[in-house]
Every structure is written in C-alpha cells, then in structure tokens.
Amino acid sequence: MTGIKSYFKNNIRQxxxxxxxxxxxxxxxxxxxxxxxxxxxITNIVLQNAYVLILAVGMLLAIITGNIDLAIGSVVAxxxxxxxxxxVNLHIPVVPAVIISLFIGLAVGSFQGLFxxxxxxxxxxxxxxxxxxxxxxxxxxxxxxxxxPFPESFQMIAAGYLPGAEVRIAGLNLVAVIxxxxxxxxxxxxxxxxxxNKQKYGFDLLxxxxxxxxxxxxxxxxxxLTVSLAxxxxxxxxxxxxxxxxxxxxxxxxxxxxxxxxxxxxxxAKAAQLSGVKTERVMFWVYANMGLLSAVAGLVVxxxxxxxxxxxxxxFELDAIAACYIGGAxxxxxxxxxxxxxxxxxxxxxxxxxxxxxxVSVDWQQAIKGLVLLLAVCFDVYTKTKSNGK
Amino acid sequence: xxxxxxxxxxxxxxxxVNLTVQNREIHAIVGENGAGKSTLMKVLSGVHAHGSYTxxxxxxxxxxxxxSIRESEKQGIVIIHQELALVPYLSIAENIFLGNERVSRxxxxxxxxxxxxxxxxxxxxxxxxxxTLVDNIGVGKQQLVEIxxxxxxxxxxxxxxxxxxxxxxxxxxxxLDLLLSLKEQGITSILISHKLNEIERVADSITVxxxxxxxxxxxxxxxxxxxxxxxxxxxxxxxxxxxxARKSHPGEIIFEVRDWTVYHPQHxxxxxxxxxxxxxxxxxxxxxxxxxxxxxxxxxMSVFGKAWGVKHSGHILKEGRELHLHNxxxxxxxxxxxxxxxxxxxxxxxxxxxxxxLTLTSLxxxxxxxxxxSNEEVxxxxxYKDKLNIKCHGIEQKVEDLSGGNQQKxxxxxxxxxxxxxxxxxxxxxxxxxxxKYEIYNIINALVMEGKSVIMISSEMPxxxxxxxxxxxxxxxxxxxxxxxxxxxxxxxxxxxITHQRERSI
Numbered sequence: 001m002t003g004i005k006s007y008f009k010n011n012i013r014q015x016x017x018x019x020x021x022x023x024x025x026x027x028x029x030x031x032x033x034x035x036x037x038x039x040x041x042i043t044n045i046v047l048q049n050a051y052v053l054i055l056a057v058g059m060l061l062a063i064i065t066g067n068i069d070l071a072i073g074s075v076v077a078x079x080x081x082x083x084x085x086x087x088v089n090l091h092i093p094v095v096p097a098v099i100i101s102l103f104i105g106l107a108v109g110s111f112q113g114l115f116x117x118x119x120x121x122x123x124x125x126x127x128x129x130x131x132x133x134x135x136x137x138x139x140x141x142x143x144x145x146x147x148x149p150f151p152e153s154f155q156m157i158a159a160g161y162l163p164g165a166e167v168r169i170a171g172l173n174l175v176a177v178i179x180x181x182x183x184x185x186x187x188x189x190x191x192x193x194x195x196x197n198k199q200k201y202g203f204d205l206l207x208x209x210x211x212x213x214x215x216x217x218x219x220x221x222x223x224x225l226t227v228s229l230a231x232x233x234x235x236x237x238x239x240x241x242x243x244x245x246x247x248x249x250x251x252x253x254x255x256x257x258x259x260x261x262x263x264x265x266x267x268x269a270k271a272a273q274l275s276g277v278k279t280e281r282v283m284f285w286v287y288a289n290m291g292l293l294s295a296v297a298g299l300v301v302x303x304x305x306x307x308x309x310x311x312x313x314x315x316f317e318l319d320a321i322a323a324c325y326i327g328g329a330x331x332x333x334x335x336x337x338x339x340x341x342x343x344x345x346x347x348x349x350x351x352x353x354x355x356x357x358x359x360v361s362v363d364w365q366q367a368i369k370g371l372v373l374l375l376a377v378c379f380d381v382y383t384k385t386k387s388n389g390k
Numbered sequence: 391x392x393x394x395x396x397x398x399x400x401x402x403x404x405x406x407v408n409l410t411v412q413n414r415e416i417h418a419i420v421g422e423n424g425a426g427k428s429t430l431m432k433v434l435s436g437v438h439a440h441g442s443y444t445x446x447x448x449x450x451x452x453x454x455x456x457x458s459i460r461e462s463e464k465q466g467i468v469i470i471h472q473e474l475a476l477v478p479y480l481s482i483a484e485n486i487f488l489g490n491e492r493v494s495r496x497x498x499x500x501x502x503x504x505x506x507x508x509x510x511x512x513x514x515x516x517x518x519x520x521x522t523l524v525d526n527i528g529v530g531k532q533q534l535v536e537i538x539x540x541x542x543x544x545x546x547x548x549x550x551x552x553x554x555x556x557x558x559x560x561x562x563x564x565x566l567d568l569l570l571s572l573k574e575q576g577i578t579s580i581l582i583s584h585k586l587n588e589i590e591r592v593a594d595s596i597t598v599x600x601x602x603x604x605x606x607x608x609x610x611x612x613x614x615x616x617x618x619x620x621x622x623x624x625x626x627x628x629x630x631x632x633x634x635a636r637k638s639h640p641g642e643i644i645f646e647v648r649d650w651t652v653y654h655p656q657h658x659x660x661x662x663x664x665x666x667x668x669x670x671x672x673x674x675x676x677x678x679x680x681x682x683x684x685x686x687x688x689x690x691m692s693v694f695g696k697a698w699g700v701k702h703s704g705h706i707l708k709e710g711r712e713l714h715l716h717n718x719x720x721x722x723x724x725x726x727x728x729x730x731x732x733x734x735x736x737x738x739x740x741x742x743x744x745x746x747x748l749t750l751t752s753l754x755x756x757x758x759x760x761x762x763x764s765n766e767e768v769x770x771x772x773x774y775k776d777k778l779n780i781k782c783h784g785i786e787q788k789v790e791d792l793s794g795g796n797q798q799k800x801x802x803x804x805x806x807x808x809x810x811x812x813x814x815x816x817x818x819x820x821x822x823x824x825x826x827k828y829e830i831y832n833i834i835n836a837l838v839m840e841g842k843s844v845i846m847i848s849s850e851m852p853x854x855x856x857x858x859x860x861x862x863x864x865x866x867x868x869x870x871x872x873x874x875x876x877x878x879x880x881x882x883x884x885x886x887x888i889t890h891q892r893e894r895s896i
Binding site for chain 2: 197251256268270271273
C-alpha cells in the first residue's frame with residue numbers, strides 16, 4: 001500500500017499533467033457536442049500538432065540545461081525554404097533533398113551551438129540573433145514569395161497515411177488496428193521484462209494488480225487512438241515519425257550517459273564540470289540537435305502546407321517553450337521529461353482544436369492559452385513547494 | 391522557549407525543547423549536524439511561523455507569536471544565517487538598510503543612510519567606506535556588515551548560525567571580540583558553532599542538543615566547561631581519540647608534481663602558483679596547511695585537469711609516467727579525484743537525488759554503449775549508501791534535504807566510486823559535526839589501507855596534524871616548507887608561514 005502511495009507521490013507531477021490533459025479533452029468533448037473525439041478530428045489533432053511536439057522535444061533538452069532557443073521558428077522557415085528551392089526549383093529528388101535539409105538544420109544548430117558552448121555567448125542572445133538571421137535569410141531565399149508545390153511523395157511525410165487503406169473490416173482500417181495491437185504487445189513485453197529484471201535484483205515492486213491496471217490504461221489509450229484513426233484514413237505517417245522521435249529522446253534522456261549529463265549540467269553546471277561532464281560539448285550538442293529537430297519540423301510544416309512561405313513557423317518557438325513548461329520542466333534547469341513536454345504540447349493542441357471547433361475567435365484563443373500556461377506553472381510551483389514541506 | 395516541538399513529515403525535528411537564555415549573555419548552542427539547532431533558531435526567529443510547531447516562546451516574560459521573520463525583528467530578534475544574505479552589487483550602506491531604508495517623503499535619504507551606516511561600521515570595527523560594494527570586501531568583513539545590519543534594526547537578541555565557518559583565525563577572533571563588546575552594550579547573543587574552542591572562549595552558558603532534545607546545560611559560573619565534556623554530550627559517547635589511529639606504511643612515490651606554475655584566470659599576467667613541487671606515496675596521507683587564500687585550493691584544482699587558472703606549466707607524474715591532463719575527464723581517467731571544499735556550489739547537484747549524485751562520475755562503468763543499466767546503478771548506490779553510512783530515507787532522496795555531514799559523504803562516495811588512486815580532499819570536514827568528522831576520518835583511513843593516496847587540504851591544524859603522514863605548508867601560491875609527522879607542530883607550521891611571508895615582503 002505504501003508502495004503505491006510513494007509511487008504516486010513521486011510521480012504526482014507526471015500524472016497531474018496527464019489527468020489535466022484527459023480533463024481538458026473530456027471538457028471539450030462535451031462542449032463541442034462530441035466532435036472532439038470524432039475519428040476525423042483525432043486525425044486532425046495529430047496532423048496539426050506533430051511539428052510542435054517535435055520541436056518541444058528538442059526544446060526540452062535546451063530547457064533542461066536552463067536555457068531556451070528562440071530561433072527555431074525561423075529555422076523551420078529557413079529549412080522549409082531551402083527544401084522548396086531544392087525540390088521545386090532545382091528538381092532534386094525527394095530523398096537526397098530531405099537528407100540535405102536535415103544536414104542544413106544540423107549545421108544551423110551547430111553554428112548556434114558553437115557560439116553558445118565555446119564562445120560563451122548567452123543562448124538567449126545567440127538564438128535571438130539566430131531568429132533574426134534565419135528569418136531574414138528565408139525572405140532572401142524566397143524573395144518574399146511563396147514557393148510551391150512540392151512533389152507528391154514529399155507531401156506524404158506530413159499529410160500521408162500508411163498504405164492499405166482499402167482493406168477494411170467493419171469500416172475500420174485493418175492496418176491501423178493491427179498497428180495498435182502490435183504497439184500494445186511491444187509495450188507489455190517491455191514492461192514485463194523490466195519487472196522481471198527488477199525482481200531479479202530483489203527491488204520493491206508495485207503490486208501486480210496496480211501494475212496491471214496501469215498497463216490496461218496504457219493499452220486502452222493506444223488502441224482507442226489507433227481504432228479511432230482506423231475509422232478515418234488510418235495511421236498518419238507523421239505519427240510514426242513522432243513516435244520514433246519520442247521513444248528515441250525518452251531513451252536518451254532517461255537511460256543514457258549523455259542524457260544524464262544534460263540533467264547534471266542543468267542542475268549545477270560547475271559541479272557537473274568538476275565531475276567530468278564535458279559541459280561545453282553537451283551544450284553544443286543540445287543546440288546542434290535542436291537545429292536537426294527544427295529541420296525535421298520544417299520539412300513537416302512545408303509538406304503539410306505544400307508550400308514554403310516566408311512567414312512559416314513564426315511563434316513556433318513560443319509554442320514549444322510553453323509545451324515544455326506546461327509539461328513540468330523547470331525554468332531554472334535540471335528538471336523536465338520528454339513525455340511531459342509531449343503532454344504539455346498536447347494540452348495546448350487540444351485547447352486550440354477544441355476552441356476552434358467551438359468557434360472561439362483566435363484572439364480569445366491566445367489569451368486563454370496564456371492563462372493556461374500561467375495556471376499550469378503555478379500548479380507546478382505549488383506542488384513543488386508543498387512536496388518540499390516549506 | 392518552552393516545550394518546543396516540531397515535526398517534518400512525521401519525523402520529529404524538535405522534541406519538547408526548553409531553552410532559557412539570560413539577558414546580556416552569550417549563549418552557545420552546540421550539537422551534531424541535524425541535531426535540530428537550526429530548526430530551533432528558525433522557530434525562534436519566526437522563519438517557521440507560529441502554528442507550525444507546538445510550544446511557546448517568551449521574551450522578557452511575554453508570550454510571543456511570530457508569524458514571520460519581520461515580526462520577530464520588530465521585537466529585536468535578528469538571525470544571521472550561515473550563508474550570508476547580502477547583495478553583492480549593492481554598497482555596504484544599501485545592504486545595511488535593505489528592507490529598512492532610511493526614507494524622507496518616500497525617497498531614500500542617502501545622506502542619512504550613509505552617515506548612519508558609517509556610525510554602525512565604526513561600532514562593529516569595520517574600517518571600510520559605507521559606499522564600498524559588498525562584492526569588494528572579504529567574507530570576514532561581510533560578516534561584520536551583517537552584524538551592522540542587525541544593529542540597525544535595534545537588535546536585542548542576535549542569533550548567529552556558524553558565523554566563523556568561513557573565516558580565518560584572525561577574522562574569527564575579531565568577530566568573537568565584537569560579540570563580547572556587544573554583550574557589554576546589552577545585546578544578548580545566541581551562537582551556533584562547531585568550533586568548541588571559540589565557544590569555550592566567549593560563551594557564558596551552553597546548551598547541547600542531540601536528536602532534537604536538550605541533552606545538557608552548562609554554565610560558566612557553575613560548571614567547568616571543557617571540550618571533552620561538550621563532545622561527550624554532543625555525540626553521546628566518549629570519543630577517546632578524535633583522530634582514529636592508522637598504521638601507515640607509505641610505499642613508492644606514486645604521484646608527483648614538479649615546477650607547477652599557473653597564472654591567475656582573471657589577471658593573466660599574475661603568477662598565482664609559483665613552481666610548486668610536491669609528491670605523495672602509495673598509502674600515504676599528505677596535508678596542505680596554510681591560511682585562507684594561500685593557494686591550496688588553486689593548486690589542487692589546477693592539477694585536477696586544469697580546472698583552475700590559465701597558462702599552466704610544469705610536470706605531473708604518476709608512477710613515473712608524465713600525464714597530460716587537459717580537462718577534468720582526463721584527470722578522472724588517470725585515477726585522480728578532487729573533492730571540493732564547496733560541496734553545495736561545486737560538489738553536488740542539489741535538486742538531484744542521492745543516486746544520481748553518487749554515480750555521476752562513474753556512469754560509464756554502469757553503461758554499455760552509452761546506455762545506463764539502471765538496476766546496476768541502484769544496486770551500487772545502495773552499497774555505497776550503506777558503506778558510507780549515509781543517513782537518508784533512501785537513495786531517491788534529494789541531496790538538498792540532507793544534513794551537511796551526509797552531503798559530504800555523498801560527495802566523497804561519488805569520488806570513491808570513480809576508483810581513484812589519488813584523492814584530493816579539500817576541507818573534507820568543513821561545517822560538519824564531530825561525529826560525522828570521525829566517520830570521514832575512518833573513511834580516509836580505510837582508503838589509505840587499500841593503498842590509495844590522499845592529499846588533504848584543511849584549515850584546521852589539529853586535523854592535519856592528526857591525520858597526515860607529511861604536511862606541506864603553502865603560502866602565497868608557493869610551498870614554504872615540508873614537515874614529516876614526527877616534526878610537525880602547530881607552532882612550527884605557523885612560524886614557517888610567517889617567516890616565508892616576511893622574507894617575501896623584504
């Protein structure tokens with residue numbers, strides 16, 4: 001019994017966010033008269049928010065180091081513009097063009113990382129400069145015009161679905177349903193393995209009934225999502241991309257030495273350095289990585305709009321930052337999780353979507369999102385001080 | 391204070407404590423770290439608001455109910471915390487009147503502020519202008535500014551939490567003299583300190599606290615106060631030897647530094663460490679004695695992968711082979727560990743748990759291809775927690791919630807886990823209590839018995855004399871002398887420092 005209690009106590013923030021997300025979803029489900037959970041709308045939420053979630057994952061790493069990156073919106077536009085030049089004007093095939101675009105993103109990130117890590121210029125200033133530089137360059141490249149259309153295969157990345165849409169059982173896309181079942185099986189196998197390992201070491205285990213309940217909820221959530229997607233066009237390709245990124249970065253942050261070093265740097269840079277963490281190198285890679293993920297998001301955005309526009313990606317940095325903070329990351333560094341940032345991003349996404357369906361004007365949407373950010377962080381600070389007993 | 395009890399999460403921090411402080415006396419409170427001294431003072435000064443504890447506080451016979459530190463200050467109770475609460479980029483005068491500004495018609499009256507500040511500075515014997523920035527004066531003087539600040543609030547009862555922890559002997563003496571003269575002026579002081587010789591010198595009465603309870607009350611007028619008696623009450627057992635015995639059999643020279651010269655990182659034309667030579671043998675403890683600012687920490691950190699200073703030159707040899715250490719990782723890979731003197735600032739990641747702090751330097755030994763085996767990590771951390779007797783709820787407890795002694799054990803454990811051959815310990819027992827000190831000495835001895843070598847930097851001379859096989863005297867970035875254990879004495883070392891300084895100044 002105490003096991004469950006302390007488990008909840010240790011994970012209250014994580015669960016708090018998920019509960020908040022579910023509450024918001026139910027709230028809008030009722031207010032929109034059931035439109036929110038319709039298969040088409042669920043698909044929309046995934047397609048609309050994929051890029052923010054990708055950016056939030058990268059931003060989270062920067063926030064863990066105690067900094068932010070203001071340039072990503074501009075980098076999104078910049079990479080989108082270059083990819084359009086390559087594919088639309090120069091007719092470079094999609095695969096090499098995508099690879100080159102990713103390298104450009106990495107190069108842009110490395111450029112900023114160089115100044116931040118090795119010349120010790122505060123990230124806020126470097127990325128503020130980057131925001132102006134890359135927005136400007138985007139305008140130069142596009143000459144203020146919109147460049148379109150992209151090849152169809154490129155659009156697939158952002159707007160396509162897994163093939164096999166014609167195979168349907170009871171109106172459900174079979175591929176999507178199987179996809180959900182496979183994911184569930186993989187999840188349970190992983191959990192069983194982790195539990196067995198813990199048992200081998202003789203660690204305290206959560207009671208089996210509780211663990212089963214947890215697995216049940218996760219499996220239900222996975223399949224609710226995939227079945228719902230199955231009822232429309234199936235699994236969006238961008239969802240797979242997103243899942244891969246989330247899994248990889250969760251692993252990096254939770255399970256690798258590199259991840260641990262990022263947290264250590266954010267918690268106390270001097271102590272980390274004196275413990276053998278190569279703080280400059282960590283800082284460099286965090287920003288280089290941010291460039292890479294910005295490029296991924298840039299391609300997704302370009303593919304979804306089927307155009308490169310000079311104004312693409314504006315304010316994306318703020319959405320990504322907000323997602324991380326709503327997801328429990330600490331502004332002073334050292335605290336935050338990938339899953340938290342993703343949940344935070346979804347909270348914003350569902351708010352956007354729900355309010356749009358209800359016909360709330362964009363101006364009000366902004367104001368309400370601002371309030372939600374403020375409340376989320378207040379809640380976070382409140383639970384933190386409470387758990388410290390001060 | 392009567393029957394004060396306070397709980398944190400069901401853990402008893404104070405258990406019906408009674409404390410009586412006479413008017414115009416200096417009352418010392420001693421106890422091991424985590425005994426409840428600071429908590430008691432926080433209750434008294436209103437940091438822990440009325441209602442969060444049980445029991446009553448009486449001041450001059452009147453019952454007091456403080457819901458904040460402001461209210462207790464109104465009654466003339468001022469607490470000066472161990473970590474000074476001054477703003478570095480404000481002047482002394484601005485700091486003194488911070489939150490208590492001298493105002494006329496809504497605007498700050500600078501003339502009045504500065505003249506009053508000057509008066510207060512004279513009173514505490516600080517010879518600085520009131521307009522000097524706090525950043526530009528040393529810690530000892532900053533401590534005096536804190537006291538001046540307290541005086542500006544018309545203090546009647548001054549609480550000092552380890553005021554001399556960061557001061558050298560001269561500064562400490564000055565501060566203690568000041569307390570005595572304040573007593574003459576009618577100010578009562580409560581002094582929390584680990585330095586028993588200081589307490590012996592100034593205290594009129596002593597309260598010993600252990601595990602949240604008052605164990606002993608001593609009065610200068612009626613009892614004979616001596617260190618042994620106090621230590622006995624503090625730890626609840628007789629410490630026959632303050633330094634555990636060790637049979638030392640130093641072996642071959644394992645680590646040697648030759649002609650080590652380093653320049654100051656800010657003033658790059660200034661030689662900060664000048665042709666320093668020293669060595670340590672296998673299974674030997676050597677000590678670096680010296681005054682504050684002598685350059686001991688700087689020598690240690692610059693050797694530890696150039697973590698301090700610029701333009702390094704000289705040679706570092708291990709087992710006769712020259713090492714080229716360009717960064718901290720190189721130093722760790724070559725079996726060198728540096729345990730910092732500033733455990734909160736440089737040693738620990740306070741917001742992280744014990745396990746993450748313990749394993750930070752040795753993550754690679756738990757990981758394959760960069761992926762951490764978390765089960766191994768948990769097992770090893772548990773082992774170290776038990777081995778070093780770190781008192782905590784579990785390895786997932788945050789280190790910021792641990793007492794000083796236990797934090798120090800975590801830092802030490804972190805470096806022992808990295809399996810070094812040479813451990814540099816910089817002030818390993820600073821600000822920790824007698825019992826924890828003894829445990830740390832035992833850990834050092836155990837390491838040496840395993841054949842590791844220890845370089846110990848300490849400002850406490852008895853500690854160096856008790857623990858080291860050999861002592862180097864450092865002053866002004868140079869080695870001024872070397873004493874084997876048999877010839878080392880406190881007087882000898884001081885004489886060595888003074889002679890060297892005199893020679894240099896001629």
